[in-house]
Structures are given as C-alpha cells and as structure tokens.
Amino acid sequence: MSGPFTVGEVIRQVLAKKKYQHLDPDLVAFIANSEIKKRASLEETVKATTNKLHQVGWAYFPQQPQYAAHMQELETLPADIHAAESRAFCSRLMQEHSSTRERLPILADFYRTLFEDIRPVNSILDLACGFNPLGLDWMALEKGASYSACDIFQDMTVFLQSFFGHFAIRGKAGTCNLLRQLPQEHAQVALLLKTLPCLEQADKDSARRILSGISADWLLVSFPVHSIGGKEKGMLAHYSQQFEGLTAELGWDHQKFLFASELVYRVKRK
Template sequence: MTNDDLASRAARLIAALRESRKYGAVSEDALFRVAETACRGHRRDSDALKAAKRKLHQACGAFEAGNRDLVKATRHLLKATPRDADPIVIRSALTPLLQHHASTHERLPFLDRYFREVFGITGLPRTLLDLGGGLGPLCRPWMGLAPDALILHRELDGHLVEVVTTVSAHFDWPIDSAVHDALSPIASPTAEVTLLLKLLPLLERARKNSSLEVLRRIPSGFVVVSFPTQSLSGRNKGMATQYADFMDSLASSLDTMPTRIDFPNELVYVWKVKASD
C-alpha cells in the first residue's frame, strides 16, 4: 500500500467514525492515530472500521454509560438545580451524572476523603490540570478548591468536554475544557497540580512505553497518577501488584519517590516534580 493509498483509506475511515454517534466527537489526532493503525493492519475497509471502533471502545467508549442519556441527564440537572443552590444539593444533583462515567462512579463512595488526602500532600491548587479527565471536574464540590481556582480539563471525547463545560458554566466555576489527545505532541497547559487518574494504562495500551514520555512533558508542580485495582467488571486480577510494579519502574526512571495512597478500588501516587536544571 502506498502512502497515498494509506492516507486516502485513513481519511475514509475517519469520515465514517465522525458519523458514529459514539465516536463522532473524539479528538482529530486520536482518530487519525487509530485510523492509520487500523488501515495498516487490515486490507478491507470494513475490517479496519471494526478494529478502529474496538480501539476507541478501549480508550473511551467502555467507560461511558451512553452519551444520549448523559446529555439528557445534564439538561435535567441544570434545570432543577439553580447555580446558588446549597452545596449539598449541588453534590446530590451531580451524583447521577458522575455515575455515567465508570471512573467517577467507582470513586463516589470515598470522594471526600480522596481529594482531602491528595491535596493534603500537594496543597490546594489554584490551577489544576485534569488530563484524560473524563467527568472529573464535576467533582469540584468535593475538592475544597477556592472559588477562583481554575480547572484545566483535557479529554479525548468531545461529548464529555461538552458536559463539563455546560455544567461549569451553569455553576460559574472557572473552567478551560478542551478536546485533546494526551499522546499528541501538543503541550499540556501549565498547572500547579496535574491529575492523570486511571489514564496511564490506557495510554500504554494505545502506545507501549508512552507513559514516561507523557509524564516527562508535564509542566506541573505536582503530579498525581492513579491506577484501578479492579477491572470494569469488578474483578480483582492482581492489578494492584501489577500497577505498583509498573509505577516503581516509572518512579525510578523519573528519579522520584512518590507518596502512595491506597483507596478501596484505586491506587494513587503523588510526587513533587523536580525543577529542571
């Protein structure tokens, strides 16, 4: 296959993915990356399309409970919850929305303690970058941030960016949310603290050994990385040990000694980034 053939097949595949309800809002960089690999691996366009959708399912589709429902739930929530509602009311209104994304759903039982412990190490950030953030910025009422603290949200799936932007605007929370592929060479914005929660296993699956490269590029005071210790189906398959070993090797390459926090289904590491010489 010539480079021209590859480019025109990848363009057809991207056009087909753009038409899909599930993946139509995924970052252009990621669609290109996935489409090109699928075209290299499969001669027939229909097989390449199936392979590309499988990759996108692993990267983002698997975590979401259905975008149509999510947008509907967001509209319903905003109508029923005025921006000056009591924080307790806002928390309970946001809870069903957070349940739409598996990662925030799993964290709900210990969300208060989660941010208390993490920010207990880093201090409360005035700028917080949430890379591969899912619906993370909607946890703001549990974070204890100052009202003017800015959350920078970068996420592969534009549907989640839309929800985060809409909800944040409604409650007047400072937000800068954008579609972004963490594997693209485009620099992430600078922040006092950067969260990469449950993201590295997905980056490794998309491109082996990419975690170190991504971590080295982060312009941040503190980095917070986490790993799931249960699969999406709720099984524990020795994931804690496997990811602890993985983190040990990253930490030694980064010459850092992270603080480890164990939550019921999530392993968290926090470290201060050394100033470069």
C-alpha cells in the same frame, strides 16, 4: 499490509457513525493510522478502529449520557455548587462514568488525603478527565482556583464547560488526544487518574512520554485496583512495579496511597 484505500476514508467512515461523531478527530486518525498497517480491507480497518475507540472511551459508559437533559437540569440548579441539589446532581452524574462511579464511595476521603499537605490548591489540570470535574466540590479548592480539563469526547467537554459556567468556576474544558499532544499550560496539580493503562491500550510506550511532558508542581497518577469487570487479576502488583520502575528511571520521588478502589502516586515535581 494496507489495501487500496486511504486512512482518510477510514477516518471519514468512523466519524460518520453516530456513536463516534463526537470523538476527537486526532485520536480517530491516530488509531486509524495504527490499524491500517495491520488490516487488509477498508471494512476491517474501520471495524478495528471503532473497536479500539470503544475500548478506550465508550467502555466506561454503561449507557450513553443524555447531555441535553443534563444541560436542562443544570440550568434549574442554584448557582451555588455547595448547595445540596447541586451536590446531588453531581453525585448522580458521576455514577454514569464507571471511573467516577467507582470513586464515589471514597471521594471525600480521596481528595482530603491527597490534597492535605498541598493546600491551598489554586490550579488543576485534569487530563483524560471523564466526569471527574463533577467532583469539584469534594476537592475543596481555593476560591477562584482554575480548573482545566480535557478528554476525547466533544459533547462531554461542551457539557463540562457549561457546568463550569453555571457555577462560575474559572474552568476550561476541551478535547485532547494525550497520545499526540499534551496541554502546554502549567498547573499546581495535574491529575492523571486511572488513565495510563487506558492510553497504553492504544500506544504501549506512551506512559513515560506523557508523564515527563506534563507541566505541574504536583502529579497525581492513579491506577484502578480492579478491572471494569471487577476482577483483581494481580493488577496492583503489575501497576506498582511498572510505575515505580518509571519514577526510578526519571529520578522522581513519590508517595503512595492505597484506597479501596484506587492506587494513587503523588509526585512532587518542584
């Protein structure tokens, strides 16, 4: 039951909070619209909305990234992304987002294995990217490849755009709410890494819609093997069953790759 307040007030109050000011307003509206149906007061609705936003976004950051300092440091780096200082910077920053931090020990093997028989890779669409674009040098894409990335934090995507600019990568970073709209562009490879379970926390029926709406020759969809807290909890069996059920329904073939921390499905669409 909704009380005598509007969803507009909920959205305004959430976006006025420092912690949530950079979030994609469409995602805030999406979650506020869902929470308002279940809460009786403005205060409760704002609280439930921020809790959910924390769960789907902030939970992956043990500490708030210092983008201003990162931008300054970026400017002191050589323009060569392969340089040791550039790689060290990328590795250090990837530790700030729990998802890329967990992938770091397997990063080189990850892209070597998954891209091996797709190469040359000319275009990437990185959906709900987190800090994964900072792993670009480990991907060994073709010279001049394009990279399009999106996530829900505007300050993150502004930083990623500067990262692309500094290293002269044909890249584009922007905010998105995949629960409402998918980027329309086509790519050779779309990455949807460890994201479906996160999206399902806000909309439990989103997976099928999102998967079928992506325009790419190849889809790489992955799942974490452990929860953020480190527990396994039968997650692997659950995610495999769910995803394989979906690909069967959609009539898609897939290949399955199991890394120490991540289960990846590679789907050929074309």
